[in-house]
Amino acid sequence: MANAGISNHQSSVFLFDPDTGRLQAIIGGNYLTAMRTAAAAAVSISHLGRPDASVLGMMGAGHQSVFQLRAALQQRQFSKILGWNRSADALSRLTKLADEYAIPFEAVTPDAMTQADVIITITSSHQPLLMADQVSPGTHLVFMGTDTKGKQEIDPALFSIGTCFTDEVAQSVTIGEAQHAIAASLVSEGAIVPIGSVINKDHAGRTSDDEITIFDGTGVGLQDLALASVAIRRAIEAGSATTVSF
Helix, strand or coil: CHHHCCCCCCCEEEEECCCCCCEEEEEEHHHHHHHHHHHHHHHHHHHHCCCCCCEEEEECCCHHHHHHHHHHCCCCCCCEEEEECCCHHHHHHHHHHHHHCCCCEEECCHHHHHHCCEEEECCCCEEEEECHHHCCCCCEEEECCCCCCCCEEECCCHHHHEEEEECCHHHHHHCCCHHHHHHCCCCCHHHCEEHHHHHCCCCCCCCCCCCEEEEECCCCHHHHHHHHHHHHHHHHHHCCCCCCCC
16 A cells, blocks of 8 residues: 555444435545544543643554544643653654744653643553653543553553543453553452543543543544545535545
8 A cells, every 4th residue: 555655544424314324425535534533532621631731641643643633732721741752753743833823843752741730641552651650640631542352551550549530431441541541450340431521521520630630542433424425515615526426
């Protein structure tokens, strides 16, 4: 795929008429998925991050990290960004975006994440990168890395000292970050709260400034469909959709 000049990860979204079953649209899914993933993280920051959060920590500097950073910066008035990546050279894409927003950026080690009020992990790691002693009270943690069996970005002990929220509980405990905490009996499935309950005000969400809150973002296909529906509607309104007969 690299020789073809395109990304080695490709996806498409197919929309069907719910009444007739006829195909309505085929939409390239790469950009939509990146936007949806960042939006889910942003929703968690909006509802669970402390209102006075001022330092944002980013762990991971791959393609998706730019979407995550841009969305996060719309949720709070961050005055500083801390960044860590295995390859420090990749941090340049985050530095560029920080400059765009005129926010100071500092390349750090994971230990420096104790300074952060919000930490986003966006990696494909299978071993913990962020440990419990590198997180300060009151921090909102956002775990958005690739979800699969065995994935692990953080110390499972964080689940025993923080309150966990997720977009889909069943995925969180099987392929999400919570899978290791569940296996170690550090948290029960029943203690993991759907983020929708906070949005709908059925759950209080954050209850104190010292509480550590966790959002284990796993990605839900329905979100892709909802975003695709908006995208095709706007494309048609703008005259940029291509119509074909079949």
